[in-house]
Amino acid sequence: MSRRVVVTGMGAVTPIGNNVKEFWENAKKGTVGIGPNTKFDTSEYKAHLAAEIKNFDASEVIDKKSARRMEDFAKYAVVAAKEALEDSGLDMEKEDPFMVGCSVGCGIGSLQCVQTNYEKILTKGPNRVAPLMIPMLISNMAAGNISIQFGFKGKNINVVTACATGTHCIGEGFRSIQYGEADVMFAGGSEGAITELGVAGFTSLNALTTSEDPKRASIPFDTERSGFVMGEGAGILVLEELEHAKKRGAHIYGEVIGYGATSDAYHVTSPAEDGSGAAKAMEFAMKDAGVKPEDIDYINAHGTSTHMNDLFETRAIKLAMGEAAYKCKVSSTKSMVGHLLGAAGGVEAIACLKSINDNFVHANAGLVNQDPDCDLDCVKEGVSTEVNVALSNSLGFGGHNATLIFKGYEE
Numbered sequence: 001m002s003r004r005v006v007v008t009g010m011g012a013v014t015p016i017g018n019n020v021k022e023f024w025e026n027a028k029k030g031t032v033g034i035g036p037n038t039k040f041d042t043s044e045y046k047a048h049l050a051a052e053i054k055n056f057d058a059s060e061v062i063d064k065k066s067a068r069r070m071e072d073f074a075k076y077a078v079v080a081a082k083e084a085l086e087d088s089g090l091d092m093e094k095e096d097p098f099m100v101g102c103s104v105g106c107g108i109g110s111l112q113c114v115q116t117n118y119e120k121i122l123t124k125g126p127n128r129v130a131p132l133m134i135p136m137l138i139s140n141m142a143a144g145n146i147s148i149q150f151g152f153k154g155k156n157i158n159v160v161t162a163c164a165t166g167t168h169c170i171g172e173g174f175r176s177i178q179y180g181e182a183d184v185m186f187a188g189g190s191e192g193a194i195t196e197l198g199v200a201g202f203t204s205l206n207a208l209t210t211s212e213d214p215k216r217a218s219i220p221f222d223t224e225r226s227g228f229v230m231g232e233g234a235g236i237l238v239l240e241e242l243e244h245a246k247k248r249g250a251h252i253y254g255e256v257i258g259y260g261a262t263s264d265a266y267h268v269t270s271p272a273e274d275g276s277g278a279a280k281a282m283e284f285a286m287k288d289a290g291v292k293p294e295d296i297d298y299i300n301a302h303g304t305s306t307h308m309n310d311l312f313e314t315r316a317i318k319l320a321m322g323e324a325a326y327k328c329k330v331s332s333t334k335s336m337v338g339h340l341l342g343a344a345g346g347v348e349a350i351a352c353l354k355s356i357n358d359n360f361v362h363a364n365a366g367l368v369n370q371d372p373d374c375d376l377d378c379v380k381e382g383v384s385t386e387v388n389v390a391l392s393n394s395l396g397f398g399g400h401n402a403t404l405i406f407k408g409y410e411e
Contacts, residue, residue: 002178008250009088009238010350011080015051015337024354030365032336034214034229039194047208049217050194051231051338071110072192076234077142088238092151101154101182102143103173105165107342109139111195142190154182162396165189166345171259173239183244188346190234219366220303220332221310221374228304231338235346252409253353258289264399275316281401282320289405293324300348300392303332314374331379335365345394352390352406
């Protein structure tokens with residue numbers, strides 16, 4: 001029989017707060033963390049807004065030497081993991097380090113590192129490329145640096161599935177504990193790709209909004225939605241085998257009860273139009289969790305604010321849940337923090353667990369004119385309501401679909 005997995009720690013670095021407490025307080029208020037892109041001059045770009053991390057200081061967690069060997073995505077991951085570790089109360093001196101693992105992904109890695117070093121090749125020649133360019137840019141270095149910083153010697157993986165990365169990483173961490181490969185897994189995602197290359201690339205895909213109004217830029221399910229806003233950050237959960245957590249008297253935020261993953265096998269950027277792939281991921285997750293559609297109280301939607309994603313995800317939810325789709329609350333954290341790409345699933349998992357703990361569903365910030373084709377109960381203002389079971393969806397370029405289901409902990 002597979003083992004039960006609970007969440008005993010959380011850590012976050014987001015555009016609306018550099019820790020879980022700050023993030024959730026602002027999420028409950030509907031605070032929008034979007035503003036003018038300050039990373040570079042956007043005058044020649046069509047997209048001028050971004051959801052940036054503010055006042056980030058990694059110096060208390062990462063020493064100067066280590067920091068010089070990390071790009072932003074890795075720093076965000078390590079800082080979020082440190083918060084999650086402290087929150088969990090885990091004492092590594094009392095743990096078998098080979099049973100503590102890491103499943104933390106990054107969708108893109110460091111585009112900054114690519115840009116900087118390519119410019120060096122053009123201006124100074126190939127011999128001037130930084131010796132550590134490769135280990136700084138590759139996406140597995142979020143997980144790698146977490147394990148190095150904190151001594152986690154167990155299973156260490158980096159699932160990369162674009163915008164489904166964080167959710168897949170939590171799901172695979174969950175499975176690793178279920179089947180005895182680890183007692184504890186630090187799981188989630190990180191991203192820091194607000195760069196000239198990143199913005200230009202997504203703009204060429206017509207994926208980014210050109211809105212100039214931060215409050216009307218990331219507006220999932222609204223008739224005026226026109227693309228997503230690039231964000232950055234990290235979200236990390238401490239997943240732990242139930243008996244292991246109870247033995248050390250850990251605080252339990254909730255239980256991971258279901259995970260489903262599928263592929264649309266349809267298109268490199270567009271979800272399947274009928275929502276069948278995402279629907280099947282939800283069905284698999286519900287089957288895994290042993291719950292029915294009517295048991296779901298809240299769905300944290302992928303909700304990117306692109307025309308196709310929100311429409312096709314709505315269809316997927318209806319396909320998976322039938323009439324029960326209309327009886328649960330739906331909201332997208334991206335309405336406040338923008339699209340965190342590989343980090344999205346990690347931060348949205350935290351939102352689900354906080355919703356369960358507080359019996360509160362945050363708003364779709366900025367939702368004014370709901371698209372009649374997106375006709376679910378998309379919350380316009382934060383609402384106090386019983387949340388015992390929460391479902392989180394993530395969909396990634398390439399047709400990757402991932403769903404997690406969390407539940408309030410019961411003996």
